[in-house]
Amino acid sequence: MASSSVMSLNGPSTPTNVPVNIVHGTEGELVLFLILNMWPSHFGLPILLAIILLSKRVHRHPTFVNLCVGFIIIGVSSSVLLYAGKTHGPEPSKILCLFQASMLYGVPAFASLLSLMLVLQMFLVVRASVQKQTSQGPQTFRLWAMLATPYIALLISIIATASVGAANPDSVSRNRRYFYCSVHSDLLTGSITIFAAVFLFATIVFEIWTLVILYNNWMVVKQPGGKPRVAVELSLPIRVMAFGLYVTVAMSLSLLSIRAPESPVPDLVIACAATVVILIFGTQPDIYRALLFWRKQPASPFNQTGSTAASAKGFTRFVDSKGEP
Structure with a gap:
């Protein structure tokens, strides 16, 4: 049985029991994707x-x-079929199709964790700034854990998807999802949905927690006659939380699409994520100043994130690659 599966993976056989075009996409939507x-x-x-x-x-x-x-x-993985010239016509080889499916089935957990770690970092900085913590000592282990966890989740998802697809070659198909290759397995998609949902819920929790901290301290600053504890610069936290909210909505749509795919909208919404990253974070003033490096920069009381010196004391540690909350 195992040898026959391997032979099927290497051959160009067409699946016989996989739904065809359950995502009702069009040529224009494929180009947009x-x-x-x-x-x-x-x-x-x-x-x-x-x-x-x-x-x-x-x-x-x-x-x-x-x-x-x-x-x-994620963007490169989504473009694999285009590289191979297999976005149209006969089904791509099982190995190519399973390769792309394995990468993309890791996206829900991978993207959710990438966003969670960014939001978590923002939360830690906001909390440290409010509590006037100038240093918490070395945080090397925590930093490496935050950087590595998304890739560990991606690797686990790749291995799980590849194993399911190799054991059931007929479940691997491009036609089923239209935009990219997929593996038809209720157990696999159910597991992906559960794990990604957990990470999305954690992201929401930390976003709400951060907003509560910011709101409470903003009210303290605004109280008449009250002595302000901290001046909170809101531009960067708002950008981070706006992106976290977008990813939560996009990945929620994606998870619903995994369970009951039909509309192409969830795939297109999650495909916008990288563009949203650029629009939200690539429009910060220091990015503009770096792009226009030949222009003389006017003197300004604001720092790289647009905050005053007083309010930047804690938040520069978020944007500084050497800083830690």
């Missing part, structure tokens, strides 16, 4: 990363760099 995945992963995000890594004026925490790298991987 590929553009939304390719332009940020092949152009926009690499430029943003280059600015962050090469410019002396721009500093970002490793969790944000990790997010950009992760969405480049």
Whole structure:
């Protein structure tokens, strides 16, 4: 039985028991799906990363760099069929199709954890700033855990999907999801849904918690005659939480689509994620200043994130790649 599965994986056989075109996409939507995945992963995000890594004026925490790298991987994985010239016509080979399916079935947990780690980092910085914690000692283990956890989840998902697909070659198909290859397995998709939902719920919890902290301290600052404890600069936290909210909504749609796929909208919404990263985080003032490096920068009381010196005391540790909350 195992040998026959391997032979089927290597052959161009057409699945006999896999639903065809259960996602009702069109040619125009396929083109849009590929553009939304390719332009940020092949152009926009690499430029943003280059600015962050090469410019002396721009500093970002490793969790944000990790997010950009992760969405480049997602965009490249979504474009595999285009690279191979297999977006149309006969079904691609089982090995190629299973390779893409294995990568993309890891996206729900992978993207959810990338976003969770960014939101968690923001929460830790906000809490530390409010509590006037200037240092909590070395946090090397926590940092590496935050960076590695999404990739561990991706690897587990890849192995699980590849195992299911190799054992059931007829379940591997491009036609079923239209935009990309998939594996038809209720147990696999159910597991993916549960794990990703847990991470999305945690993201929501930390976002709400952060908002509560910001709201409470904003009210303290605004109280007449009250002595302000901390001046909170809201631009960066709002950007992070806006992105976390978007990913929560997008991944929730994606999980619903995994369980009951039909509309192409969830796939297109999650394909917009990398573009949203660029729009939210690539429009910060320090990014503009780094892009327009030939222009003389006017003197300003604001720092790299647009905050005053007083309010930046805690938050610069979020954008600084060397800082830790």
